[in-house]
Amino acid sequence: MRICILGAGGLGSVFGALLARQGTDITLIARPAHVAVINENGLQLTGIRGEHTIKQNLTAVADARDAEGEFDCLMLGVKSTDTTTALAGANCLRDRVAVALSFQNNIIKETQLGDWLGDASKVIGFSTFEGGMLEGPGRVNNNMTLETSSYIGELDGSPSNRVNTLADRFNQAGIATRVMDNIQQVMWEKLTQIANAAGWSVSCEIGNADLTFADAMVLREGAEHYLAVAREVLTVYKAMGYTPQNFYAPVSKLKELDSLDDDAAIATITAIGQAMLDSGYRSRTSLHDDILAGKKTEIDYILKPFVDKAAALGLAVPTVTACYRIIKVLDHYLK
Numbered sequence: 001m002r003i004c005i006l007g008a009g010g011l012g013s014v015f016g017a018l019l020a021r022q023g024t025d026i027t028l029i030a031r032p033a034h035v036a037v038i039n040e041n042g043l044q045l046t047g048i049r050g051e052h053t054i055k056q057n058l059t060a061v062a063d064a065r066d067a068e069g070e071f072d073c074l075m076l077g078v079k080s081t082d083t084t085t086a087l088a089g090a091n092c093l094r095d096r097v098a099v100a101l102s103f104q105n106n107i108i109k110e111t112q113l114g115d116w117l118g119d120a121s122k123v124i125g126f127s128t129f130e131g132g133m134l135e136g137p138g139r140v141n142n143n144m145t146l147e148t149s150s151y152i153g154e155l156d157g158s159p160s161n162r163v164n165t166l167a168d169r170f171n172q173a174g175i176a177t178r179v180m181d182n183i184q185q186v187m188w189e190k191l192t193q194i195a196n197a198a199g200w201s202v203s204c205e206i207g208n209a210d211l212t213f214a215d216a217m218v219l220r221e222g223a224e225h226y227l228a229v230a231r232e233v234l235t236v237y238k239a240m241g242y243t244p245q246n247f248y249a250p251v252s253k254l255k256e257l258d259s260l261d262d263d264a265a266i267a268t269i270t271a272i273g274q275a276m277l278d279s280g281y282r283s284r285t286s287l288h289d290d291i292l293a294g295k296k297t298e299i300d301y302i303l304k305p306f307v308d309k310a311a312a313l314g315l316a317v318p319t320v321t322a323c324y325r326i327i328k329v330l331d332h333y334l335k
């Protein structure tokens, strides 16, 4: 199997490293500095799966025109804000890609890939909680995985060999992947979780660059604000006909937040924050990290869908709307 990863940064490099290590022929399209070090020394994978240097089955190029041959799958790994430019730069690959999927946290990625390919039937749905962060050129940290870290499925829910084949390949590479007949729900629930965490943390922690999830969760007001955002994104999610499933358990607590009364939910959030503090787990969403790094964010792809859906469905989401507005202002002055 040959897979091309377009925009191999944090997450794309983790998938590329794990799949190449397992024996899949991987082509990474990435920034020149990353490509140069990979071609010189191999790709270094650090983090929860230990230290590995991957050289076999791995080709890295800085320009899509240098990616040779046919690909069984193209995986889109750029940030949502870079999709249009990245796909335009990869037009030479369009007729050489059998199937495409995207890592991104947004709900328009499949439409964008279908438009680019000129054939929506070549696109499959995908969602992942694997974590990846570039530590420097040629070096990526795999900082998160779960018992089921990834989901894959046909957009219409039908069974297919191509989905099963990719899932088998990911599982063989150690990326625990489940085939779903409701991948659209998984993608919306992931967005619900991310919108909750990102909207909440940026709006209450952005003045202090040292703060991570736990620092606000253990405060009564921080937990109350978390719950206010959760209640609203869940209202939108449920109004679309979905019931929370905690696909990304144990990290996801959407089922609990949905079913508990306010006091019990706040106690749950506070306990999660305390457990993070006790274990030394210090993390933020990538949207929050992007702001701290002075980079444009994925705000219009992560929070805006909830503001728009709420408006379309006649639902009031004042806290989510306030978070969206605050982050839009911050984002406006970033490059």
Ligand SMILES: NC(=O)c1ccc[n+]([C@@H]2O[C@H](COP(=O)([O-])OP(=O)(O)OC[C@H]3O[C@@H](n4cnc5c(N)ncnc54)[C@H](OP(=O)(O)O)[C@@H]3O)[C@@H](O)[C@H]2O)c1
Binding pocket: 006, 007, 008, 009, 010, 011, 012, 029, 030, 031, 062, 077, 078, 079, 080, 082, 085, 086, 087, 089, 103, 104, 105, 128, 129, 130, 131, 132, 133, 134, 286, 298
């Ligand atoms: N990282 C995670 O743990 C994680 C988990 C789940 C979902 N996601 C989602 O997955 C997507 C990717 O996230 P990420 O954290 O991997 O982002 P990332 O580290 O920024 O990786 C994207 C990479 O693509 C590069 N790039 C942009 N345009 C390019 C082009 N035209 N050609 C070649 N390379 C290009 C970027 O370079 P520059 O930085 O120089 O622009 C960057 O190195 C996001 O939508 C994110 O929300 C991430």
